[in-house]
Amino acid sequence: MKRGTHQRNAIRKALLNAGRPLSVNEVFALAQNEVAGLGIATVYRNLKALQLEELIVQVDLPGQPPRWEKAPERHHHHFLCRTCDKLSEIQDCPEGLRHLLPEGYTLEEHDILLRGQCDTCTRVTNSYANRK
């Protein structure tokens, strides 16, 4: 039977509370704050398990290892900060993507990744720029 361990709870909690997709190492670091001595293999194992239980989903990015987020309630996309490398959620979704398709093509899904600087990093950049 499935057991409720501190490790599993810490990993699940990290993902449910983060509010954004986390990398394996982000999950590892956060869960270690709860469970000293946590091993990275346990993180990988529980990520797979939580995915099977459909509590979390894998988020694939171009040119990067996947991140993990709480199973989303609605369709959404992501924003990647080029400075702090944090991924955040974007609620809205552009319209009319189907019209971009060539004749005869069938559209089933779409991935959109916006990239730039998050609010925090934008603020820091601006404060540097404003110095004389």
Add this chain to the structure above:
Amino acid sequence: MKRGTHQRNAIRKALLNAGRPLSVNEVFALAQNEVAGLGIATVYRNLKALQLEELIVQVDLPGQPPRWEKAPERHHHHFLCRTCDKLSEIQDCPEGLRHLLPEGYTLEEHDILLRGQCDTCTRVTNSYANRK
């Protein structure tokens, strides 16, 4: 001094004629039709070289190794066929992505990947569906 070899020419030709981004193995296969005995290391070497010369660019996809395409003249996106795994170019680009951003965020770039079935694979699927 830089030399013009059959291998380099075959690799360049494959990419310039393809009209769509190619994986390393696609380049390898196409160039082998021109140059028997071509080695995979030569493909990797020349992809890097052509990238440095800015004749080709790397195309990163979520959850896949990169592909390579002729250095594009205009901004564009891609369509990935879930059936034949071929990547093709999409000319247009949705408007108003900036409006999707939360307050304080700075948008610099965006990646869009449409997924579904290309015209060829859509046709095949439909012809199966139409059989009694």
Add this chain to the structure above:
DNA sequence: ACGTTAATGATAATCTATTATCAATAGTAG
């Protein structure tokens, strides 16, 4: 509290993609 066994931690092994090595080959300047 006990016994069973799922889960864990440490780390070796694996996997896939890419790069390094090096002897042999083949462009090309003269």
Add this chain to the structure above:
DNA sequence: CTACTATTGATAATAGATTATCATTAACGT
């Protein structure tokens, strides 16, 4: 044509991410 050396092909090595192994630990039904 010759000499020089960039380039190649075969493959060993590397890199990074993930999975397997296995002895030990700790849930939890009884």
